[in-house]
Amino acid sequence: MSLNLVRAFSCARTVFAKKMVVYAPLPNLRNGQNLMEHIKQSQYAKFDKSGAKQAALSLHNKERIRADDIVTVVYKNQKPVTGQVLMVKRAGLNSTILLRNKITGLGVEMNIPVFHPNIIRLDIVRRPANYKPRNRHYYIRNSRLDVGELSGGSK
Amino acid sequence: MIYLKTLLKVIDNSGAEIVECIKVLRKSPMNCAHVGDKIVVVVQEAKPLSSQITGTSASNRVKRGDICRAVVVRTKYPIQRDDGTVIRFDDNACVLINQKDEPIGTRVGSVVARELRKKNFNKIISLAPRVV
């Protein structure tokens, strides 16, 4: 009996030793492009056809929007918003700029998503003579460096 | 973030300058008021009464220690809108209202948030010099 078992086992081993059939995987999508990168690019293609908004934020662009600039955001369906840039957050489609302005003597800050489809364009109204050596200008709030009453037309 | 003991600026011509929140209406005690929410306030500082003011504005004047209702029009705490814009003001401010949600004063001095329109405070919106 035990002999039979051993035989059966050895027999089974020889069967297992045969090569297993393995099927090939399905073809790669997007030519192997990283998905997050693909989605980022397709979103840019949809929400920023001209590439102007990307260029305005790109670190490679010398004419990019920087903290200390005065910027007007022009909307399709509402009045334009003007303010001094305190901060630029670069996060793909979720990139925002933080604008500070004074309206009737009161400080108002707006954090605006740049790639929002209702935003037509971003106009740089004025650039400073010298940029401050910081990228985040939160410290100017309620100090002597604070913004004045800014309006879109002043150049 | 307006709750018990918060001091707010009053931006209408009702005579009050600074008020203190004593109750947030229609919210649980743990919650706080945002723009468009109604609160109950005590007038802490008021403009002195002068004989020059006449008419309706004179009858609607409030004094120090008066308890009235108010609606929050600006907050220091950021407000996030549906389109992703976040807006923040430098101070907390309110407008005094009566039991029918109409403003007591006849003028609104400075900027108010757009969220008031959703809560049907159209009178305040139309009086304000600037709506953001």
Add this chain to the structure above:
Amino acid sequence: MSFIFKRAQSSISNATTALNELKSSKQLISPSVIPYINSNAPITSRNNESKRQRRRLLERPGLIGIKRGMTCFFDNQGRRLPATVLEIIQNEVTFTRNVTKEGINSIQIGAGYQKPQNVTRSMLGHFRNAKVSPKQYLSDFEILNEDNLLPLGTELKADHFKIGQFVDVISVIKGKGMAGVMKRWGFGGGNASHGASKSHRSAGSTGQNTTPARVLPGKKMAGRLGNERNTIFNLEILDCNADNGYILVKGCVSGSKGSFVEIRDALKKYGKHLINLNK
């Protein structure tokens, strides 16, 4: 089963007719005079088949995705919404069970790709039977009907779901390791000062004294946190793209980037009980 059911129903209907007769008579009757309705005790059968009948099930299987990260999504009304990117690749049917043979209607779906040399021979045989490539992750989705079973090797793509529908997403929460009661259960902890000594984040008392002289089972204490399956119900599908193999769901999903997630039609919205269908 059905016989017992009918009997229960008939007894209830008898009682209700008696009640209606009472109501129809024009006399005023105090509610306390209304006779009891003789209802049978609820029938809960514990065998697998009746359990299956009581379970809420879907008509079709779900998909297996890989969480790739988060982004934002602008919808037609101009709203900005948070969105999670789930990659749908190599989703194929690897195995099915039917109710007559295995007592359950289910479709096993595999996702991802694994090198054959990293897969055991028994699993290689499993994949060979379905004529699919070796998969990284397998999951069973129970379905309502035997008719909806899919043939082995069927490929499922991201357009399985429609834009605007709701899904449940099941995944494994990030492991937090050994965590104290404040983090694990949200306890208040102790005082920061006022003479507090070595008990700023402690759990406090764990029970009473001589009675019951033990800690009751289920007492919330410090221990391992996270690393368990979690379902997020009713997430909206914002976008799906079969050609590029991804879907975007509104909001966030448990787990780290690169982890496998199971996505199914929202059970609470689209699920049905067999017991109700058979009535």
